[in-house]
Amino acid sequence: MRNIWAITLRELKAYFVSPIAYVVSALFLVAMGYLFALILINSREASLRYLFNNMIFVLLIVAPALTMRLLAEEQRMGTIELLLTSPVHDWQVVLGKFLGSFILFVVMLLAPTLYYVLILQVFGPPDYGPILTGYLGFVLLGAAYLAVGVFGSSVTQNQIIAFFVSLVILLLMWIADAAMGVFGTSALSDALAYIALPRHFSDLFRGVLDTTDIVYALSIVAIFLFLATQVLQTRRWR
Amino acid sequence: MPEETTNGTPMIEVQDLAKWYGTTEALRQVSFSVQKGEILGFLGPNGAGKTTTMRILTGYMPPSSGTARVAGYDVFYDSIEVRKRIGYLPETVPLYPEMTVWDYLDFCARLRGVTEPDAAIERVMEMTGIGERADWLIGKLSKGYRQRVGIAQALVHNPEVLILDEPTIGLDPKQIIEIRNLIKSLAGDHTIILSTHILPEVSQTCSRVLIINDGTIVAEDTPERLSARVRGAEHIHLQVAHPAPEIPAELEKVQGVLGVRVKTNGVYEIETNLGTDRRAEIAAMVVQRGWGLLELRPLSLSLEEVFLKLTTTEEMPQ
Numbered sequence: 122m123r124n125i126w127a128i129t130l131r132e133l134k135a136y137f138v139s140p141i142a143y144v145v146s147a148l149f150l151v152a153m154g155y156l157f158a159l160i161l162i163n164s165r166e167a168s169l170r171y172l173f174n175n176m177i178f179v180l181l182i183v184a185p186a187l188t189m190r191l192l193a194e195e196q197r198m199g200t201i202e203l204l205l206t207s208p209v210h211d212w213q214v215v216l217g218k219f220l221g222s223f224i225l226f227v228v229m230l231l232a233p234t235l236y237y238v239l240i241l242q243v244f245g246p247p248d249y250g251p252i253l254t255g256y257l258g259f260v261l262l263g264a265a266y267l268a269v270g271v272f273g274s275s276v277t278q279n280q281i282i283a284f285f286v287s288l289v290i291l292l293l294m295w296i297a298d299a300a301m302g303v304f305g306t307s308a309l310s311d312a313l314a315y316i317a318l319p320r321h322f323s324d325l326f327r328g329v330l331d332t333t334d335i336v337y338a339l340s341i342v343a344i345f346l347f348l349a350t351q352v353l354q355t356r357r358w359r
Numbered sequence: 360m361p362e363e364t365t366n367g368t369p370m371i372e373v374q375d376l377a378k379w380y381g382t383t384e385a386l387r388q389v390s391f392s393v394q395k396g397e398i399l400g401f402l403g404p405n406g407a408g409k410t411t412t413m414r415i416l417t418g419y420m421p422p423s424s425g426t427a428r429v430a431g432y433d434v435f436y437d438s439i440e441v442r443k444r445i446g447y448l449p450e451t452v453p454l455y456p457e458m459t460v461w462d463y464l465d466f467c468a469r470l471r472g473v474t475e476p477d478a479a480i481e482r483v484m485e486m487t488g489i490g491e492r493a494d495w496l497i498g499k500l501s502k503g504y505r506q507r508v509g510i511a512q513a514l515v516h517n518p519e520v521l522i523l524d525e526p527t528i529g530l531d532p533k534q535i536i537e538i539r540n541l542i543k544s545l546a547g548d549h550t551i552i553l554s555t556h557i558l559p560e561v562s563q564t565c566s567r568v569l570i571i572n573d574g575t576i577v578a579e580d581t582p583e584r585l586s587a588r589v590r591g592a593e594h595i596h597l598q599v600a601h602p603a604p605e606i607p608a609e610l611e612k613v614q615g616v617l618g619v620r621v622k623t624n625g626v627y628e629i630e631t632n633l634g635t636d637r638r639a640e641i642a643a644m645v646v647q648r649g650w651g652l653l654e655l656r657p658l659s660l661s662l663e664e665v666f667l668k669l670t671t672t673e674e675m676p677q
Contacts, residue, residue: 127469131458138457203453203512206417207470208442357420 124209125217132191132221141190146229149183157237167247169237173255173326177319180266181295185287187226188270189280191218192349196356197278205357212350219271219346226263231256251328258325261338265318266291268345275349294318294341368431370395370520370550371416376425378411378574385411386574388425393567395519396547400565400582401554408574409554410450413522416552417447429520443471446513446549450524452505453512456498460489460508463497464515471516483511486541502529510538514545521545523553527560539564594658595629595638600651609648613640628658 136142153176160171192215195201204214241247273287274280298317304310314320321334369392378386386408393399401409415422416429418438426433432440455463461480468476484490487507492500497508506529513521526542527535542564545551555561561568562582570578599606607619607627615635620628631637638655645652 124470124472127466131455131466134462135455135457198453198455199449199451200453200455202419202447202449202451203467204470206419206442206445206447206449207467208439208472209470210439 124207125213125220128204128209128214128217129220129224132218133224135190136187136221136225139190141186142225142229145183145186146233149179149230150233152179153234157234161240167241167245169241169247169252169255170323170326170328172237173258174319174323176259177262177295177322180262181291182288183230184226184263184266185270185273185284185291188222188267188274188287189283190274191222191271192274192353193278193280193283201356205353211353212346215271215275215346215349215353218274219268219342222267222270223264226267227260231259231263234259248328251326254328254330255326257330258322258334261325261335262318262322265338265341265345268342268349269294272345272349272352275352291318369393370397370430371552372428373412373416374426376412376415376427377423378408378415378420379423384574386415386422389571389574389576390425391569391576391579393550393552395550397567398542398546398551398553398565400561400568401552401571402556402558402561402568403554403571403577404556407571409571410524411574412571413447413449413524413552413554416441417445417522418442443516444519446516446518446521448509448513448521448523448526450528452509454497454505454508456496458497459494460484460497460500461493463508464511467512468515473516476515479515479517483514486514487511488537503531503534506530506534507538510541519550521549521551521553523551525555526553527555527557593631593635595631595641596654596656596658597627597629597641597645598654599625599627599645600653601625601649603650606650609644610641613637613644616641625653 153172156175156179157169157172160175164171192201195204205211209217238247238252269290270283270287273285273290274283276286277283294316295318297313298320301310301313304313315337321337324331324334371393373389373391376386376389377384389408389412391399401412403409411420414420416427416434418434418441421435426435428434429441430444432444434441455466458466464480464483465476468479473479484493487510489504489507489511492504492508495504497505500508506526510523510526513523523542527538530538539560542551542553546566553560553564565582568578568580568582569576597610602625607621610616610619610627610629615632615637617630617632619630622628629637629641636657638657642652642655645655
């Protein structure tokens with residue numbers, strides 16, 4: 122456990138000595154602030170569900186930018202040799218890296234949006250139920266995206282390639298249900314519907330707490346972190 | 360079962376190790392062992408299989424076949440136990456340029472579960488002489504300092520086994536001497552394997568040398584015995600005050616002398632049978648005949664010549 126934390130902490134420090142944490146979170150907050158104001162003025166509704174639904178798309182680009190460095194840079198610099206010959210399991214390396222990006226995400230991207238809730242409170246007290254489940258959805262969505270990003274970063278030593286691999290995977294998951302019609306009412310179209318990202322999170326953003334959605338997000342995290350670990354392990358065999 | 364490495368059982372035991380990269384065989388049936396407290400030198404040209412062997416021992420990559428044990432633990436099945444006991448300096452020193460020296464060593468210490476990181480860092484910074492650079496960014500350090508930070512990193516968890524891949528590469532002569540002395544001072548408590556393609560390095564630091572070429576062990580011995588073995592015959596250097604044309608013929612009459620070469624006026628190189636020492640007889644003859652003995656000493660080939668001989672003879676069949 123302590124060595125996972127050592128990796129997480131190093132990752133967090135690395136974010137703040139490079140401009141990436143500042144640039145990415147600033148751009149994210151600009152986009153979110155713009156959307157928040159626009160939606161509020163147009164809908165005059167004291168809720169965050171429309172904003173959160175838009176965020177599914179914004180994070181599609183932001184999350185891979187946060188994770189692209191994680192494993193790709195270690196492989197390019199050769200520092201991966203330090204990690205892989207230290208007494209830590211490969212999954213601990215992957216988990217440590219993931220937690221680093223996740224903590225950054227919660228502190229730098231999610232936490233600053235809490236002031237939207239304050240603004241809503243001033244102008245018209247919102248219904249706090251959907252806002253709470255909405256933030257749960259925010260956390261889960263971020264975790265799922267970042268896990269995909271960690272996987273993207275494991276397959277290459279090039280950060281740009283890592284970014285695009287993650288982006289494409291997320292895009293495909295985002296629009297997976299678009300292909301449903303082709304398959305009619307079959308198990309495959311059910312599967313595609315299950316894979317599609319927005320379906321699961323719009324429930325949470327609306328205030329519906331469904332365990333399948335939580336299980337969905339957690340299984341995306343588990344699957345992609347598992348895959349990243351496997352990729353790291355196959356590196357040893359080359 | 361493990362941990363019983365103090366009495367007799369070797370600290371590192373390698374059996375028939377082989378490694379394939381696709382269809383190229385990087386290591387073929389390599390076997391050797393290292394006793395506790397020994398410094399073993401891996402000598403060989405680039406691409407000989409030194410780094411591959413080290414990477415297998417440190418658990419970075421598994422062997423294709425064969426076994427390797429460190430402190431009684433198998434490098435494949437008990438990889439984590441092995442890694443806890445090994446400090447490793449890879450050929451490309453694994454440094455994060457954006458970290459300070461202190462933060463980096465702190466990270467390495469915590470990664471390996473060191474209970475009191477601060478004391479451990481102070482200790483290795485003192486040993487490697489990087490104390491005054493503690494707050495520097497690694498990216499701003501010179502090559503020599505980076506190498507030392509790399510060695511400090513390998514020592515921070517006080518491992519039983521140290522594996523150093525080209526530890527003195529890129530250092531200036533003064534730093535090289537410092538690092539070699541550091542390595543020598545670590546022997547005893549630590550078991551060390553170091554690789555190099557620089558010959559004086561092994562003769563100065565190692566208690567035993569293993570010459571690898573083309574994935575196989577070509578020779579294994581102490582630096583001294585290795586050069587004796589290659590010599591095949593003993594050579595003696597003789598200098599006299601009054602050279603005379605009959606000297607070579609006379610010297611050849613001494614039993615065991617195979618031949619005498621005149622090098623310059625008054626200087627002779629005498630070749631004798633391997634394992635015989637004819638210096639007493641030669642000295643007696645020189646004094647008796649009144650040639651005026653100035654110098655008489657055995658000649659030994661430098662390891663450089665050994666190495667050249669070994670690798671070139673190995674490469675000849677191609």
